[in-house]
Amino acid sequence: MPHTLNATSLGTLTDGDRLRLALAAGAIVGTWFWDVTADRFTVDEQFAAAFGLDPALGRAGLSLAQVIATVHPDDKAGLAAAIEQAIARGGPYAHQYRVRRLNGSYHWIEANGRVDRDAAGTITFPGVLLDVDERRALAAERDRAKRLLEAFIEAVPGVVYAKDRNGRMLVANRGTLDLVGKPLAEILGRTDAEFLSDPAEAEAIMRLDAAVMASGQTLVAEEAVRRYDGTPAVWLSTKSAFRGEDGQVIGLIGSSVDITDRRCVEASLRETEERYRLAAQATNDAIWDWRLADGHVIWNNALEDRLGHALRETSAAWWIEHIHPDDRDRVDQSIHAVIDGSGTGWTEEYRFRRADGSYAAILDRGFVLRDDGGRATRMIGAMQDLTDRRAAEAAVRESEERARLAAEAASMGTWDLDLRSRDLRWDARTKALFGLALDARVTFEDSFLGGAHPEDRDRVRSAVEAAVTRHGTGTFAVEFRTAAGTDGAGRWVAARGRTLFSDDGEPLRFIGTMVDITELKTAEARLRELNETLESRVAQEIAEREQAEEALRQSQKMEALGQLTGGIAHDFNNLLQGITGSLSVIQRRIGQGRTDDLDRFIEGAAGAAARAAALTHRLLAFSRRQPLDPRPVRANALIASMEDLFRRTMGENVAVEFALAEDLWVTLCDPNQLESAVLNLAINARDAMPGGGRLRIETRNVDADDLDMPHDRSLRHSDYIRIAVSDTGIGMDAATMAKAFEPFFTTKPLGQGTGLGLSMIYGFARQSEGHARIESDPGAGTTVSMFLPRHRAALAEEGAQPAGAAPGTTTSGETVLVVEDETLVRNLVVGELADLGYRVLEAAESAEALAILRSGRRIDLMLTDIGLPGLNGRQLAAAARELRPALKVLLMTGYAQDASRASGFLDHGMELITKPFEMAALVSRLRAMLEGEALPAGTAADAPGGQG
Structure with missing residues (x-):
């Protein structure tokens, strides 16, 4: 509201009064005197200059409106309000504002x-002006610095x-509040003792603070201070005295940084470095x-350790x-390309010289x-020695290449099934067998199983499942027909495979x-047809049968040894025909009373049975599974005894010469097989000299060096x-000699040789722990040598059969238990033994035999077949020995593998005889065992009737 002032009061003030008022107001630069009642300002020159006024007008007097006209528009309202409040209350007045x-x-x-x-109510308002522009700038800068x-x-x-000298907190930031979990006011x-939860x-902390203030130095130290929630923490503190x-x-003053995580990282780093150090010591890599x-x-x-350089x-x-x-x-350039570039990883393969000079x-x-600037400062790496791996890989590649070439040569297809991913791979030959195109995609279900003939599919599936399960056989062998493929044809295939397992028994691959x-x-079917219709079509079928036999022989040479059965079917059928025909005639004539x-x-x-056994032994000879009867043999005497046979066999146009060493050592071998081998070689020599020539048989002693085979470990x-x-004779070239010992290989015309003769001789020599070798040149004749090991034991004295007793006859009435599931064989053996005076107990299976063994009846020897139902013969023999430890056991088998491995399962007092055998041979063996003249444990002897 407007103020009312006494105009006459202003005129009564002298200049001294004004100065006094100005000084009383604390004026420094620029003064004014305002007669409020008259609204008249008088100002000095400094005031006028500050307000941008004419100094003359300032001396003459101005109104309030004229004075504040130069005030900043934003400050006018505040100035007017301040003046009004000052007049209303009286006394001191101070206000800051801007003027132009x-x-x-x-x-x-x-x-x-x-x-x-x-006293008269006159209002006066003297004052001074202060220049605060610089002060305000300094204050603003100070405020800004404080806020910063x-x-x-x-x-x-x-x-x-x-903190102050007594440790009381003066300043604390948000981090301090977060640490102690309390507001700033608390x-x-x-002091720390008043707001930290842990007194210790x-x-x-206070002890460390006191030490810093006492020394006046800056200190950096680690402090353990728990957070307000109780979790431990480690702080890196920097503390300085404040002066x-x-x-x-x-x-x-101080600051602390939480380094708990850093300490954990450092501890982890130390642990990692320790693991690295241990790994570096343990690894085979040169780090x-x-x-x-x-x-x-x-x-x-x-x-x-790996490269021989004793350097660190x-x-x-x-x-x-x-x-x-x-x-x-190459290596130098590649590693510097990484170092000089921006890369981080480097890999290279090269050869490095070991300390011994090898690479x-x-x-x-x-x-x-x-x-931080991207400059390479350090490089860490590891050298891995791949020498053994590269050698192994090369061997694998070589083996795989040999396997591939062998498969191609044998016209075999291959498959590889990943049992985890079910990914199936077939080569081109396998796809062709199933009538598929080379680029056809194959799967196990659709191609392998689905590609089998519907009638054979379940059988194939069962065989696969048995092979690939965790506890399965692991082997697969099936012959089946394929369904008609895109070529419209189906085929018969023979599949052989096996499963590869992991260490814990998981099936991995099926190959x-x-x-x-x-x-x-086709040939087998044709052969069966020929056999079935032989009587009615003898004349017509002979030629076709011979063609089928020759086709079969040729097919055998191209197929795996597992297909041998079909190849010998005809020979056995002829022999069986002679046996069954003879028995039929005998049966008919006995029925007619014509004896x-x-x-x-x-x-x-x-004779037919003996020839069948001989054929079996010839086949076993080249496979080295024939049962031998090794004895000390004087080879010179054996060869000399055959002289007449050689001369009759050679004929008149072949001269026979002998050059037998006088001091020839004794050897250990099967004399019958040796005789057969020498005779076979003589016949081969005769056939190689169709126009006549000279046959020479020579013996001499040699040592192993003369064999010129230093790498043969056998x-x-x-x-x-x-x-x-x-x-x-005509001799052989190198290619023929390389194959001469192979089964089925022959240079004779079709139908005149089976290719088993030399392979049988080679097999006999190797099985006798010796060797065989051929030396020949085209047109210069051939020499075939057998090398048999020297036997240093003395020759056994040949015993004589006691006079007055038939071979095998018993006078003591021993009891023999005969166990044989084949009724005909059992009846023959039981009858023969009974005729010779033995007491005979018989059983058709293991369970029946065990019941007899558990009884109290006398049993001197058990004669048992190996191939029994239920417990086999070997298992029965073991069970019998548990019941009767001293029981003698003679086992019979027609399975060659049993005979060749006899030493692996026969204990003392057990022997084995192979079928077919003559009854006299069986009785002789039985008699020898009963009289304590048995062969050493593990001996498998062949019956004389089986030598052929």
Whole structure:
């Protein structure tokens, strides 16, 4: 509201009064005197200049409106309100605002005055002006600095604080509050002991603070202070003494950073480094650490262990020098390309020189470490010795290549099934067997099983499941028909495979081969047809049968040995025809009462059976599974006894010569097989001299070096005898000699040779722990030599059969238990033994035999077949020995593998005889065992009737 002033009061003031008022108001620069009642301002020149007014007008007097016209528009309202309040209350007045100068700029000033009211009620308002523009700028800068400091303190991670000389908190940032979990009001002015939860921690902090203030130095230390929630923490604290203007310590300032995670990382790093150190010591890799600045390289102990260099520190140049010259430039360029570029990883393969001068195949991997500027400073890596792996890989490739070539040569297809992914791979030949195109996609279900003929599919599936299950057989062997493929044809195939398992028994892969046996199956079917219709179509079928036999022989040579059964079917059918025909005639004549002239048919049947056994032994000979009867043999005497046979066999146009060493050593072999082998060689020699010539049979002693086979580990003896059969015939070239010992290989015309003769001789020699060798040149004749090991034991004396007793006859009435599931064989054996005076107990199976063994009846010997139902013969023999430990056991088998492995399962007092055998041979063996003349444990003897 407007103020009412006494105009006459202003005129009564003198200039001195005005000055006094100005000084009383504390004026410094520029003064004014305002007669409020008259609204008349008088100002000095400094005031006029500050307000941008004419000094003359200032002396003459101005109104309030004229004075405040130059005030900044934003400050006018505040100025008017301040003046009004000052007049209303009286007394001192102070207010800051901006005024415009003559140059148009605004300047901060501060007006200081005093409102007085005299007794008459006159109001006067003298005052002074202060220039506060610079002061305000300094204050603003100080405020800005303060805010910046406060913001900085709040922004600093961790704890920032200031304390006085007594440890009371003066300043604390947000990090401090977060640590102690209390508001600022509960921290300021208090010591650590008053707001920290752990007294021991508070005492440690205050003790450290006191030490810093006492020393006046800056201290960096780690402190353990729990967070407000009780979790432990480690802090890295920096503390400095704070000094006053007089240089005296008046307090402490500090900051702390939570390094708990860093300490965990450091501990983890130390643990990692320790693991790295242990791994570096344990690994076979040569680990290196290359300091790029000076080329210094540090190695682990594998540099010595694997490569022979007893060094732990080298230069990079030393490493480069030991790289193979052909690899050096390539490796040097590749590693520097990574170092000089921006890459981090490096891998290279090269050859590195060992300490002994040899080179190792190395796979080297390195990692480049760079500084903040990207400059490579260090490189760490490991050299892995691949020498053994590369050699193994080369061997595998060579083996796989041989297998591939063998499969191609045998016209075999292959498959490989991943049992985990079910991924199936077939080669081109297998796809062709199933009538599929070369680019056809195959799967196990659709192609392998689905490709089988519907009638054979379940059988194939069952065989596969049995082979690939965790506890299955692991082997697969099936012959089946394929369904008609895209070529419209189906085939017979013979599939053989096996399953590869992991260490814990998990099936991993199912691999195998397939062979097209369509021609063989056709030949077998044709052969069966010929046999079934033989009586009615003898004349017509002979030629066709011979063609089928020859086709079968040719097919056998192209197929696996597992197809041998079809190849010998015809020979056995002929022999069986002679046996069954003879027995049929004997049966008919006995029925007619005509017993004269039966010997001829009996001898015919026996001879056919003997020839069948001989054929079996020839087949077993080249497979080295024939049962031998090794004895000490004087080879010279055996050969001399055959002289007449040789001369009759050779004929008149072949001269026979003998060159037998006088001091020939005794050898250990089967004399019957040796006789057969020498005779076979003589016949081969005769056939190689169709126009006549000379046959020479020579013997002499040799040592192992004379055999010129230093790498043959099967030659375990140092001394051998050599039996050589030479001819002056057509000879053989190198290619023929390379195949001469192979089964089925023959140079004779079709139908005149089976190709088993030389393979049988080779098999006999090898089975006798010896060897056989051929020397020949085209047109210069052939020499075939057998090398048999020297036997150093004395020759056994040949015993004589006691006079007056038939061979095998018993006079003591021993009891024999006969166990045989084949009724005919059992009846024959039981009858023969009973005729010779033995008491005979019989059983058709193991369970029946065990019941007899558990009884109290006398049993001197058990004669049992191996191939029994239920418990087999070997298992029965073991069970019998548990019941009767001293029981003698003679086992019978027609399975060659049992005979060839007899030493693996026969205990003392057990022997084995192979079928077919003559009854006299069986009785002789039985009699020898009962009289304590049994062969050593594990001996498998062949019956004389089986030698053929």
